[in-house]
Amino acid sequence: MDQPAPVIWMRPEQGARGPKATYRRDDVAAVAVRVADAEGIDAVSMRRIATELGVGVASLYRYVLRKDEVHELMTDAVMAELAGARTTGDWxxxxxxxxxxxREVSLRHPWLPALAAGRLTHGPYSLRWTELTLAAFDGTGLGTDDMLLALGTLFSFVRGHVQAELAEQEAIRRSGLSNDEWLTQQGEYGPAIMNNGAYPRFTRVMIEAxxxxxxxxxxxxxxxxLDRVLTGLSATIPEDVPDKKP
Structure with missing residues (x-):
């Protein structure tokens, strides 16, 4: 079985042979992000990227070996938007x-949550983000696995919430109904649900929520x-570390 090629972050931008490349990986990433933002991740293909760059599909393989690497470049490119974040010493x-x-960067790039939920990308901006988020636990006394679990719990919540927000946007687009219009429509069905008597808890929600x-x-x-997630995580912080709430 052939050995896999080195990860993209270990390979030089320009090979030792052949003419100098016209573009850089950053250009490939920028095009892919622009297409995905406008049309969705499924619109990103090697052929589409090559067309946008004005090169042949075959020449695109000078920059990446497969589409998975394009996804890695895309993820790392948008993580650059978080480069200005800093820690304060208050976890x-x-x-x-x-x-x-x-949440903000995921809403700007709706394809990101699905890609970020898979294997980690170890590009330069992604690594800086990982290092920064781990640094939030400096001085807390948490072990490595506990830090990873805490971050995984927090960011899983964020991704899940963003997915719900994006689904709401899609429902509005698909139905043509705003949330208020949809609630009004559903309200016409409400009395039938309440009068049925089989759904007392949901009836309470309909009346009180x-x-x-x-x-x-x-x-x-x-x-x-988010408050509930952070409160839950606080239970894992050793008792002798002060919990400095904002």
Whole structure:
């Protein structure tokens, strides 16, 4: 069995042989990100990237060996948007800020959550983000595995919430109904559900719940969920480390 090629981050931009490349990997990433942002990740193909760059498909393999590497370049490229983040020494405030930043970049690039949920990308910007988020736990006394579990829990929550937000956007696009219009439509069905008597708990939700009607319901849900995640993580911090809440 042939040995796999070295990871893309270990290979030089320009091979030792052949004419000088017209573009750089950054150009490939920029084109792929632009296409994915506008049309979705499924629109990103080697042929489409080559067309956008004005080169032949075969010449694209001078920059990447397969589409998985394009995905790695794309992920690392957008992680550059988080390069300005810093730690403050307050783990809870830092993780809250990191969660907000990840949500923001994921909403700007809707394809990112699905790619980021898989194997980690070890490009330069991704590594800086990983190093930064791990640094939030400096001085807490947490072990390595506990730090990884804490970050995995936090960022899984962020990705899940973003996916729900993106699904809401897609539902509005597909149905043509805003959330208020959809609730009004569903309200016509409400009495039938309540009068049925088989759904007392959901009936209570329909009568009492206020958040589904709030204009900022998605923001409220994110903040409330994030508070609960951080409170849960605080139970893993050794008792002798002060929990400095923002």
């Amino acid at each position: 809870r405030a830092d993780l809250r800020r990191f969660a907000h930043l990840l 206020e958040t589904p009607h709030a204009a900022d319901r998605l923001q409220q849900a994110f903040e409330s969920g």
